[in-house]
Amino acid sequence: MSIRVKVASTPVELNHVYQLRYQVYVEEYAYMQANPQRIIMDMFDGMPDSYNIIAYDGETPVGTIRVVIDGALQLPADQMYDFNQYRSQLILQNHEQNLPPPLLANSGMFAIDANWRNRRDLFRALFKLSCDIGEARGVTDIITTANIETLAIYKRMGLKALGAQVRHEHISVSMVPMHCTMQQITQWAFGGPRAHTKLTELFSESFEYLLVSAGTPIFNASEENAEEAYLISSGAISIAMDRADQQQHFDLATLTAGELFGESCLFDEQGRTVNAAAIVNTDLLVLKKQDFWQKVNKDPSYMKTILKVMEQKLRDVGRRALIYAHASQQERLEFFLEQLSKTAKPMLKKPHQRVVRMGGHAFSVISGVERDESQAFLEQQALTGSIGLTDKSIIFYSEAR
Template identity: 35%
Template sequence: MSIRIKVAKTDKELSDVYRLRYQVYSDHGYFADKYDGAVVDLYDAIPSVANLIAYSDDVPVATLRLNRDSALGLPSDHAFDFSGYRQQVTEEERVAGRGAPLFSSAGMLAIAEEWRNRRYVFGGLFRMAADIGHMWGVTHIMATVNVTTAGIYERLGWQRLADPVSIPALGVEILPFASAVEPMYRWAFGMFKDQRGLLDHFSGCFQWYLVDGGKEIFRQDETGDEAFLITKGSVDIMRHHEGSDRTLRLAKLGAGDMFGELSLIDSSPRSATAVASRNTELVVINRDVFWEKSNEDPQRLKDLMQILSGRLRDANNLGMIYACGSDDERLAYFTERVRHAAIPDPRNPEVLKSRISIEEFADMALVTAEQAERHLANLQDQGLLEFTARQITFFGGETK
C-alpha cells in the first residue's frame, strides 16, 4: 500500500479536499447541517492558501490546510485570540534584530477513519506543511486543535498557549498551539544536511510518498521521471544480472539518502530496482519540475551536480565497506551515517534523534541484531548515545 501527498491544484483535487472534510467532520457530527456535501469557506478562496491532499490508490484519505497571514487574518484567529502571542513574537524578533515575523495557520485537518491511527499519514502532511511554510518565508505557525489530538502537537514541540476553550456550536474543546517554523523545518528535513541547497531551491515543489515495507518504488529497466529522498525508513537498491539469473543487493539506504536522481537528467531506463525494506517516507521531485526550476536559476542545476558527485563518492565508500569491511568497521561506518542523518530534537536542538530500530541498523551493517546491540551498548556506556528498540539518540560528536 502507498500514499501520495501533494498540493491540491486541479478542480478534482480541490473537490476531493472539500468533500473529504465533509465526510470526516459529518461522521463526528460537525457541520452536517451547515454544508451540503463539501466544507469550504472564504479562506479557501484567497491566494495565500495551500490545501494538502493525500491519496491511496487515487482515493483521498487525508487533507490539511495552510494559510499565510493576510489582511483577513488567519482562520485560527476566529477560534482563539492570538494577538498576545503575535505581539510577544513581534517584540522577540525586534529585540533579536530580525525583521517582522510572518505568521501562518494550519487547520482543516481531516483524516479518513481507517487512516487515523497511522502516524506516518499525519507526519507526511506536517513535513509537507513545513516545506510550504519555508517556501512562503513564514516564521511562526498557529493552530487551534481538538483536545483529542493535542498530544501530537506537544510531541512536535509546539507551545500550548492556554487551557482548553469550549466551542459550544460544535460541542468540542480546542487548544491553541503555536510554533516557530524553523524547528519544524529541522524536524522535517534535518536528515538532509548534504542536500540543503537542493531543498531550498525546490521548496514547495515536492510531493510525499509513503510506502509499506516490501513495496517496489521503481523497477530495473523501466523509465522513470522522479528522484527520491528518504526521510524515514530504508530502501534496498538491487540489480538483476540476467547472465547468472542472480539479484544482487547494491546498497541499503536510510534517512538522509537520495536515489533515482539520474532520472532527473534523462529518460534512460532505471539501472536498478528500489524496494522499501520497511515502512518508508520519501520526498519526491519530478523531472519536469526540476528542469522548469533549473531553467529559472542555473544554480539549481549546479547544486544537483554537486549532490551527484557526492553520491558517487559515497557509493564508492559504501561498496568498499560492504566488500572489504569487517563487522566492527561496518558498525562504526553505519553508526556515523545514522548520526549524520539524525535530526535535532524539537525541544533540545543539541540532541540528535534517529527513528531507526536495532533490526534496521543491524540489517544496514550486515550483522546480527545481537552484534548491533552490543556495539550500541558500548557507545552508550561511553555517554555518546542512548538507544531503545526503535530509536537512537546521539549527544553530539562523532561516534567512530
Template identity: 25%
Template sequence: MPIRLNIATDPVQIDSILKLRYDVFCLQEKLFQPTTDQRVVDRFDTLSTTRNILATRDDRIVGALRINVDSSAGVPADDYYDFRQHLPKENVNMMSVGMFCVREAQRSLGIALHLISLSAYFAVSNDITHVIAPTNPAIGKLLGRVGFKPVGDLRYDPHLGGNFIPMMLDMRDLADSFLTFAKRTQLYNFLQSYEYMLFNAGETVLQAGVKGNSAFVIIEGEAEVRHAESGAVLAVLGEGQVLGELALLTDDTQSVDVIARSHLQTMVLPKDTFLNHLRTDPDHTLQMLHSYAHRMKTVLLGSGFVANLS
C-alpha cells in the same frame, strides 16, 4: 501502499477534498450539519491566498489540511478567536491552518503529523513568521510536537460544534527534524516542491525498467538497492542519500529495484527542480557525485566483479 502528500493543484483534487471534509466533519464526527451537495466549503476556499495539502493512498484522498495566508480578507481563524492580540506589532507575515481532517481508518498511519509538517515547510519557504490555529483538543499535543503553543484557554464554538484551543506557532520555535536535516544537507531550497512520500517496509520505491520523473531524498529510514533479476542487495541507503538520481541524469529507465527496508520517509524532488538545482549549486553537485561514487564502489565490491576499487 505508499502515502503521497502534496499541495492540491487542480479542481478535481480540490473537489475531492471538499467531499472528504463532508465525510469526516458531517458523517464521522458529526460536527457540522449534512449538506445537500455533500461538501464542506466556505468563502475562504475561493481566495487566491488559500492552499490545500492532501494525502493520498492508492489514488484515494485520505487526509487534508487548509492553509490561508493573511490578506485584506483575513483568515478563517479570525472568526473564532482574536489571535492578533498575541502577534508582534511589526514585521509579521501570518497564516492560519484549519479544515484538518483524516479518514478514521487511516488515523494510525502518522498522516496527521506529516500534513502539519508539510504546512510548516510551506510557511518556511514563504517567509511566514507565525501560524495560528483554532485547534481540536484531540490534536493539541500533535501540534505541540511541531512547536505550537496555546495562547488562550479551552473554549466552545457553536460553529465548530465543539471545544477548541487557540494555538500559535512562532516560526522561530519550529521543532521539525526535517527542516534541520534540509539545512544540514543543503536541500533547503527543495522545500518549495511540497511533495512528500511515505513507504512501509517492503514497499517498492523505484522499479527497474520504469522511467522515473522524480528523485527521492531519504529523510528517515533505510532503503535497499536490489539487483533487478537476482534480488541480491547491492547497497543499503539511509538519511540524506538520494534515490533515483542516475535515471534522471541519464534520462533512462531505472536499472535497479529500490525497496523500503523500514518505514521510509522521503521528500520528492521533481526532475526539473532536481536538475536545475544541480546546475545552480556546484558545491552540492560535487557532494552528490561523491556520494554516488561511494555507493558505486560499495556495489562493485559487493558484487564480486572487482576485487578492489580505490
C-alpha cells in the same frame, strides 16, 4: 504499502480535499450542517496564499490539512478569535529586536479518515509538508484555534493557549486560541532541528512526500518512463539489480537518511536499471522531473547544486564499494554505524543525544552482516557507552564526525 502526501493542484484533488472534510466534519462528527454538494469549502480555499494538502493511499484520499499565509483577509483563525492584540505584541517584539515584521500562518481544516487515524507517520507527514510550505514562504509564527477535545495533541506539538476557550456556535464546538513559532512546530514535525544541506535546498518547494512501509518497492528496473528522484528523509532503502540471464541477484547498496537516489531520470529518457525498495518504514521527499527543469530554467544555478551533490555521491559510492568488497566484518560494521551517526537527529527532550529510528534487524541488513554478529557489535558499543540501544532505535551520545 505507500502513502503520497502532496499539495492538491488539480480540480479532482481539490474536490477530494472538500469531500474528505465533509466526511469527517459532517458525516462523522456533525460539526457542520449537511449540504447537497457534500463538500466543505470556504473563501480561504480560493486565496492564492492557501495550500490544501492531500494524502492518498493509492487512489483513495485519506488525510488533508490546509495552510493559509497571512494576507488581506487575515487568517481563518481570525474568524473565530480576535488575534489582533497578539499580532501587535509580535510586531513590537520583533521591532525591539531589530527583526523583520512577523509573518503569520494558520494550519487548519485538518481531517483524517477514521481508518487511518492510527497512522502516526501520516499525521506527522501532513504537518511536515505544512512546515516545508511555511519555511519556503518565510513564515515566523503559527496561530490556530484548536477543538477543546484535541487540545492535548496541539500542546504536545508545542502550541500554547493564548486565552480561554471560546464557543463557536457555527460548528457547535468550543475552540482555544493557540500559538507557536515556526521553529517550534518544525522541531516537533521533524523530531528535532532540521539540517539544511545542498540536498534539502534542491528539494525545497517540491512539496511532496512518499511514506512507504518496510518491503515496499519504490521502483524497479522495468520502469521505463521514470519521472521522480527521491531524498530519504528517514528510514533506509535497498538498491539492487537482478540478472535474469544469469539468475542472479546483486545487492548494490543500502542508503539511509539524507541520501539521494533515482536522480538519473532527471537528465535522460532511459528506464531504470536497478530496483529500489524500503528496508524499514521510510519517508521520502519526491522531486519530479518537470519541477526540476522548471527550477533550472528559472535559476540556472540550481543545476550547479545537483551536479555538486552528484559529484559527492560518486565519491561516497566509491568508498562504499571498497567497504563492501574489501573491508573486514568489523570495519564494515564500524563504517555503517558511522554513516548512521551522521544522519542521527537530536532528541527533543535531550538535544545533546541524537537518535536514529532503526533497530538491530535493519542495521544488519544495511551492513550486510548476519543478525547475530551485527547485534553483538551493537551491544558491545552500548557497553562502552558510545551508543544507547533499544528494539527500535540507536542513540548516539557523542557528536557526529
